[in-house]
Amino acid sequence: MxxxxxxxxxxxxxxxxxxxxxxxFSVYVLMALGLAIIFGQMGVINMAHGEFMIxxxxxxxxxxxxxxxHLPSLFPIYFFVAMGLAFLASGxxxxxxxxGLIRHLYKRPLDTLLATWGxxxxxxxxxxxxxxxxxxxxxxxxxxxxxxxVTDTIEVQINGLFVMxxxxxxxxxxxxxxFYSRFGQQIRAVMSNxxxxxxxxxxxxxxxxxxxxxxxxxxxxxxSAFTMxxxxxxxxGQLYIVDTFLIVVFGGAASLLGTIASAFSISQxxxxxxxxxxxxxxxxxxxxxVVAILMLRPQGLFTLKVRR
Amino acid sequence: MAKDTRDTxxxxxxxxxxxxxxxxxxxxxxxxxxRGAFAAPPTSAVNTTGLAVTDTEVTVGILHSATGxxxxxxxxxxxxxxxxxxxxxxxxxxxxRKIKIIQExxxxxxxxxxEKAKKLLVNDKCASVMGCWTSASRKAALPVFEQYNGLLYxxxxxxxxxxxxxxxxxxQEATQQILESLNWVAKEKGAKSFFMxxxxxxxxxxxxxxxxxxxxxxxxxxxxGEEYFPLGHTQFNSVINKLKLTxxxxxxxxxxxxxxxxxxxxxxxxxxxxxKQTLLTISVTEDEIxxxxxxxxxxxxxxxxxxxxxxNPNNEKFVPAFKKMWGEKTVIGDVTQAAYLxxxxxxxxxxxxxxxxxxxxxxxxxxxxxxxxxxGYVKIHPNHHLWSKTRVARxxxxxxxxxxxxxxxLIEPNPFPKGYQ
Numbered sequence: 223m224x225x226x227x228x229x230x231x232x233x234x235x236x237x238x239x240x241x242x243x244x245x246x247f248s249v250y251v252l253m254a255l256g257l258a259i260i261f262g263q264m265g266v267i268n269m270a271h272g273e274f275m276i277x278x279x280x281x282x283x284x285x286x287x288x289x290x291x292h293l294p295s296l297f298p299i300y301f302f303v304a305m306g307l308a309f310l311a312s313g314x315x316x317x318x319x320x321x322g323l324i325r326h327l328y329k330r331p332l333d334t335l336l337a338t339w340g341x342x343x344x345x346x347x348x349x350x351x352x353x354x355x356x357x358x359x360x361x362x363x364x365x366x367x368x369x370x371x372v373t374d375t376i377e378v379q380i381n382g383l384f385v386m387x388x389x390x391x392x393x394x395x396x397x398x399x400x401f402y403s404r405f406g407q408q409i410r411a412v413m414s415n416x417x418x419x420x421x422x423x424x425x426x427x428x429x430x431x432x433x434x435x436x437x438x439x440x441x442x443x444x445x446s447a448f449t450m451x452x453x454x455x456x457x458x459g460q461l462y463i464v465d466t467f468l469i470v471v472f473g474g475a476a477s478l479l480g481t482i483a484s485a486f487s488i489s490q491x492x493x494x495x496x497x498x499x500x501x502x503x504x505x506x507x508x509x510x511x512v513v514a515i516l517m518l519r520p521q522g523l524f525t526l527k528v529r530r
Numbered sequence: 531m532a533k534d535t536r537d538t539x540x541x542x543x544x545x546x547x548x549x550x551x552x553x554x555x556x557x558x559x560x561x562x563x564x565r566g567a568f569a570a571p572p573t574s575a576v577n578t579t580g581l582a583v584t585d586t587e588v589t590v591g592i593l594h595s596a597t598g599x600x601x602x603x604x605x606x607x608x609x610x611x612x613x614x615x616x617x618x619x620x621x622x623x624x625x626x627r628k629i630k631i632i633q634e635x636x637x638x639x640x641x642x643x644x645e646k647a648k649k650l651l652v653n654d655k656c657a658s659v660m661g662c663w664t665s666a667s668r669k670a671a672l673p674v675f676e677q678y679n680g681l682l683y684x685x686x687x688x689x690x691x692x693x694x695x696x697x698x699x700x701x702q703e704a705t706q707q708i709l710e711s712l713n714w715v716a717k718e719k720g721a722k723s724f725f726m727x728x729x730x731x732x733x734x735x736x737x738x739x740x741x742x743x744x745x746x747x748x749x750x751x752x753x754x755g756e757e758y759f760p761l762g763h764t765q766f767n768s769v770i771n772k773l774k775l776t777x778x779x780x781x782x783x784x785x786x787x788x789x790x791x792x793x794x795x796x797x798x799x800x801x802x803x804x805x806k807q808t809l810l811t812i813s814v815t816e817d818e819i820x821x822x823x824x825x826x827x828x829x830x831x832x833x834x835x836x837x838x839x840x841x842n843p844n845n846e847k848f849v850p851a852f853k854k855m856w857g858e859k860t861v862i863g864d865v866t867q868a869a870y871l872x873x874x875x876x877x878x879x880x881x882x883x884x885x886x887x888x889x890x891x892x893x894x895x896x897x898x899x900x901x902x903x904x905x906g907y908v909k910i911h912p913n914h915h916l917w918s919k920t921r922v923a924r925x926x927x928x929x930x931x932x933x934x935x936x937x938x939x940l941i942e943p944n945p946f947p948k949g950y951q
Contacts, residue, residue: 235775242767249765347597355601357791357821367825369801379799382767451799452764453791453821457599461762461788496768501759502730504768 272459316438570626598638
């Protein structure tokens with residue numbers, strides 16, 4: 223395969239390929255983070271995760287049309303506003319869903335699977351009725367398009383860099399929130415022992431609602447960021463849900479560090495295999511590897527010691 | 531509905547009356563009378579198989595996905611079929627009968643297509659059905675149409691390798707769409723190497739197989755890569771790096787659905803400039819560009835039989851009529867136009883046969899010419915596909931295409947191409 227190419231060509235391709243792997247890593251972390259919080263911390267299997275992402279994407283779409291027609295001078299920076307609004311919209315929707323649906327099901331975790339799957343169908347049809355069945359095109363400011371020319375042969379995508387930046391900021395933010403803030407302490411307390419946490423005066427219902435809202439809000443940001451690289455349609459959320467669960471389960475459900483490690487290993491395997499084999503084959507081998515590892519280590523890569 | 535059935539049953543149940551009518555139908559003078567000079571011919575004469583035909587109405591089914599993943603694509607077809615039926619009704623209907631539509635939702639789920647097809651044929655007794663979009667939905671519904679002797683007008687361009695008495699294929703089969711455009715790109719761009727990228731299912735795989743045979747055996751050039759990605763795949767950076775490494779003259783794509791959007795966005799972001807790199811696609815119409823964004827795909831070449839920007843008198847009437855009914859912002863892609871042909875081809879076949887009976891309509895179909903087609907002119911081949919032209923067009927930033935090449939002649943449909951399988 224490489225016989226015909228010069229060393230220079232090959233090395234720059236490998237640099238770009240390494241970068242492609244990192245982009246995939248960021249994308250995976252971003253989409254899995256919200257679910258890791260909800261599934262990992264609360265034990266709720268949120269099948270509507272993809273739809274919360276797409277809500278963020280639609281908010282971005284609405285923002286882009288609004289800025290284009292009303293505030294064209296601010297169009298270059300609309301994306302930051304859109305991400306903020308996407309967080310708020312998905313977060314608010316998440317809290318509403320938690321209040322109306324999820325909180326009645328904490329004792330029946332498997333039923334949350336069915337309930338949130340139903341919710342995902344309802345949301346899909348709602349998007350279809352509101353925005354139409356066709357995909358919408360989200361226009362991006364021109365500075366976010368194209369690539370940076372590093373050397374003659376190495377090019378790096380700007381939107382890839384942007385997604386990486388967003389992922390780093392969000393991950394650090396979430397880590398700080400969970401491990402260093404008072405609210406984070408409460409989340410961890412509720413997670414390790416709900417009854418005890420309640421007994422020492424933590425409002426567990428409020429913590430649940432905010433945690434769920436936080437997870438959904440992050441999904442919204444992810445959806446907003448993904449308008450740069452993917453499609454925005456009523457069912458686009460379905461494209462992400464399988465990969466997302468894969469990463470969270472593989473990483474060990476209750477561990478944020480595990481999510482990151484698992485996103486890293488899956489994305490690097492996938493992207494390297496995709497380069498040397500074909501797309502479908504890469505997916506098959508990645509999934510096989512994940513299945514094999516999960517058979518040996520059913521609890522995932524990382525686990526927390528939790529007294530149940 | 532119950533009333534309709536009773537009507538037709540009486541018609542069938544009276545042997546004397548039936549004989550009389552058959553005798554009458556044989557009178558040559560009657561056949562020579564100009565159509566429309568009389569009131570509609572009696573129901574019992576034009577419907578001997580118990581279809582839902584009354585003296586004033588005939589029922590036609592529409593079977594597409596209005597919900598689910600495929601709603602993105604199938605909405606246009608539903609709209610076109612409704613427009614065609616409305617126009618036919620406004621012009622007096624079929625054999626003096628207005629078309630009544632029963633619409634069913636396949637919901638992007640293939641078994642549902644089979645179930646709903648059965649409902650349309652068995653319960654509703656539809657005289658014909660306009661429907662299906664993906665090959666999978668067609669394959670699911672086909673046995674039903676064959677078992678109950680229904681008639682399906684199928685609008686999508688597809689991989690070929692199929693021919694059924696009960697289906698009229700109004701889109702192009704793969705060789706019609708692909709071969710001419712490959713010849714064009716080889717001649718016009720001097721293309722020597724091709725990289726093929728597709729979604730992983732039957733249509734792209736069969737199409738690429740045909741394309742590869744043509745590239746290697748006829749054009750004597752080479753394929754430097756052939757890649758498939760699962761449906762819904764959203765990350766194309768690795769394959770884009772492979773494109774950068776192999777530097778093919780032509781990127782040949784048949785990626786579908788949400789993947790399509792991701793692919794072009796990432797291609798553009800990776801700095802592959804479609805004004806310099808030739809990209810030929812057989813899966814992007816105006817509908818897809820809506821989601822991809824014109825600025826992301828401008829410069830790519832698409833080969834189809836129809837583009838909204840076609841300049842001919844038929845199309846100049848069709849486009850405004852479509853926009854008037856469905857809104858200024860709607861776009862019309864290849865399949866939408868093909869779906870528009872269905873009701874008209876059925877109407878012409880019914881009128882030629884002088885009957886709604888499926889067997890007679892099928893027998894009357896080959897050789898029918900439709901001169902008012904927005905794509906220009908089409909003719910039904912005995913193999914139930916259409917003779918049609920193939921066009922290559924270049925995507926512009928406004929989401930429309932500019933036609934750069936049109937095959938000089940109509941291309942014969944050849945669903946079972948020898949040497950390409």
